Amino acid sequence: MLAWCCARSNSGSFLIRIEDLDSGRTRAGSAEQQLDDLATIGLEWDQPVASQSERHYLYRDALEQLRQAGLLYECWCTRAEIREASSAPHGAPQHYPGTCRELAGGEIAKRRASGRPAALRVRAEGAEVDFTDRVHGELRGAVDDFVVARQDGGFAYHLAVVVDDAAQAIDEVVRGDDLLDSVASQRWLQNQLGLPRPNYVHVPLLRDGDGKRMSKRDSSVTLAGQAAIGTAPELVRSNLAASVGLCEPSEQLSNDQLLNRFSSILVESAT
Secondary structure: OHHHHHHHHOOOOOOOEEOOOOHHHOOOOHHHHHHHHHHHOOOOOOOOOEEHHHOHHHHHHHHHHHHHOOOEEEEOOOHHHHHHHHHOOOOOOOOOOOOOOOOOHHHHHHHHHOOOOOEEEEOOOOOEEEEEEOOOEEEEEEOOOOEEEOOOOOEOHHHHHHHHHHHOOOOEEEEEHHHHHHHHHHHHHHHHHOOOOOEEEEEOOOEOOOOOEOOOOOHHHOHHHHHHOOOOHHHHHHHHHHHOOOOOOOOOOOHHHHHHHHHHHHHHHHO
């Protein structure tokens, strides 16, 4: 809803992308159901709807560009090995310790011959990136040697969304603030690939009454789940708008009214 408000309040297009890179976790019909839910609560979008599963050729081209620039290396580390290294004295939590970054040629050949698949990581060289978020302000983030191609051969999130944002001419990304830490890595990729740099708006996550983050695994976040507990679609829309101060609980707003309220809040915050 907030992404829709940001786009429409600026007379912009509201684009939807189905991020279905991980085929093992993609359920048949789930994307169609989510689109139906959005339409039911009045959030119309501009066509076409892009699916990442149909855009692999773009990601391969970006990988080759990084490879030609000498910015990729193979990594055979498992998540368990990285966690173990991070928990060691002086280890940086959640950061890649560089185990495979400077392997000798003989060691690389040995690991390739073992048949164990390798991921591809970037050589970020400890870069730090400055960026601005419309909610969180001026920020600076460190760039880890993050994965751009997984060990199973799939493309990683950072690479795919950066390439897609450029291909779709996205000039503003609105998403949950659980992804705020990913901006530095994505800005770095945009710089290396010579891509446009969109603006970012990271908003608070939707949480339940106990403060727990709501997710797709929770059936109550779907319209069908809400209907099962007696909440009609129009009330879901009102509750969402009320959660960010755009209306009172149960108040019914048209799309024009919703945008007027949203624009008024932006004017107030600017002054």
